[in-house]
Amino acid sequence: MEERYSRQILFSPIAEEGQRHISKSTVLIIGCGALGTAISETLVRAGVKKIILADRDYVEASNLQRQQLFTEEDARQKIPKVIAAKRRLVEIRSNVEIEVVLDHIDGEKMAKLVKGCDLLLDATDNFETRLTMNDIAWKYKIPWIYGACVGSTSISFSFIPGKTPCFQCLLPALPSVNETCDTAGIIAPAVQITASHQSAEALKWLSGNHDAMRTKMLTYDCWHNTSIEVGISRLQKSTCPTCGETPSYPALNREHETSFAVLCGRNTVQVIPEKNRLLTLEEVATVANRLNKSYKKTPYFIEMMMNDYRAIIFKNGRLLIHGLKDVQEGRKIYHQYFG
Numbered sequence: 001m002e003e004r005y006s007r008q009i010l011f012s013p014i015a016e017e018g019q020r021h022i023s024k025s026t027v028l029i030i031g032c033g034a035l036g037t038a039i040s041e042t043l044v045r046a047g048v049k050k051i052i053l054a055d056r057d058y059v060e061a062s063n064l065q066r067q068q069l070f071t072e073e074d075a076r077q078k079i080p081k082v083i084a085a086k087r088r089l090v091e092i093r094s095n096v097e098i099e100v101v102l103d104h105i106d107g108e109k110m111a112k113l114v115k116g117c118d119l120l121l122d123a124t125d126n127f128e129t130r131l132t133m134n135d136i137a138w139k140y141k142i143p144w145i146y147g148a149c150v151g152s153t154s155i156s157f158s159f160i161p162g163k164t165p166c167f168q169c170l171l172p173a174l175p176s177v178n179e180t181c182d183t184a185g186i187i188a189p190a191v192q193i194t195a196s197h198q199s200a201e202a203l204k205w206l207s208g209n210h211d212a213m214r215t216k217m218l219t220y221d222c223w224h225n226t227s228i229e230v231g232i233s234r235l236q237k238s239t240c241p242t243c244g245e246t247p248s249y250p251a252l253n254r255e256h257e258t259s260f261a262v263l264c265g266r267n268t269v270q271v272i273p274e275k276n277r278l279l280t281l282e283e284v285a286t287v288a289n290r291l292n293k294s295y296k297k298t299p300y301f302i303e304m305m306m307n308d309y310r311a312i313i314f315k316n317g318r319l320l321i322h323g324l325k326d327v328q329e330g331r332k333i334y335h336q337y338f339g
């Protein structure tokens with residue numbers, strides 16, 4: 001074994017055998033922002049053979065406070081995140097294999113990417129992609145490690161097909177609007193803590209220490225010094241469409257996922273949220289208040305500016321972003337506001 005892994009091999013639960021497993025493993029990381037850069041660096045240094053990095057965005061100045069692989073020059077040149085990350089990761093370890101995918105990842109694309117992977121890591125910023133990861137994980141029987149952070153709070157859990165409930169089972173217990181880094185801000189330690197919890201779980205899984213995996217969902221707030229560990233095994237439902245007895249994998253059927261479309265001839269992007277996650281006008285008002293944005297509320301809709309665009313959010317959760325023709329931009333704005 002190489003000298004560079006000597007301290008990790010000295011750690012007895014890993015040892016030489018665990019290191020051999022790690023060095024043969026392939027990991028798919030969805031998202032290459034704050035969590036994706038931190039996790040990929042840790043796993044590259046730990047000796048993972050191959051990392052597939054997927055992200056649709058480019059580096060901006062506001063990323064540099066917490067997205068650890070990026071530089072001012074990357075932001076100046078608006079380098080795609082996966083490209084900038086790969087550049088740095090191969091400097092850290094020259095023999096690592098990095099495959100980059102610069103795209104929005106839907107179920108079809110994820111199914112292709114996940115073939116041959118040992119583990120799926122959540123470093124995304126949105127709910128829609130997490131539901132897709134959840135279905136892919138159960139369909140292909142590969143664990144996925146959920147992680148999210150906002151403000152000073154981090155949350156993480158290892159979803160393991162055949163062992164734990166799935167993300168769908170948790171939906172009724174989760175809020176339909178998540179605070180996001182764009183609405184509530186974030187401090188870098190919350191990122192590092194989340195990424196560390198996810199990376200530790202990844203090393204346990206990849207080194208073959210499956211019994212060491214954490215079985216409770218952990219929420220930790222590094223500013224207010226609180227932590228909550230919740231056992232979620234009771235939430236498992238036999239009728240769950242993903243992990244139940246007759247799975248239909250709803251996120252892999254396009255009609256169930258949040259849909260984004262340009263309305264013909266109207267210069268407007270329409271967003272129809274996933275049906276388990278319809279926004280209410282009260283929730284939209286809460287987000288607007290948090291951002292100090294003025295809005296107009298009628299019995300039927302809320303009108304407000306989202307970035308530079310006039311948006312109408314209807315009672316049934318349907319959302320129109322006017323003055324916009326680019327679906328990807330519409331998708332980005334929607335996830336910025338509502339997670």
Ligand SMILES: [Zn+2]
Nearest residue numbers: 166169240243
């Ligand atoms: Zn389930």
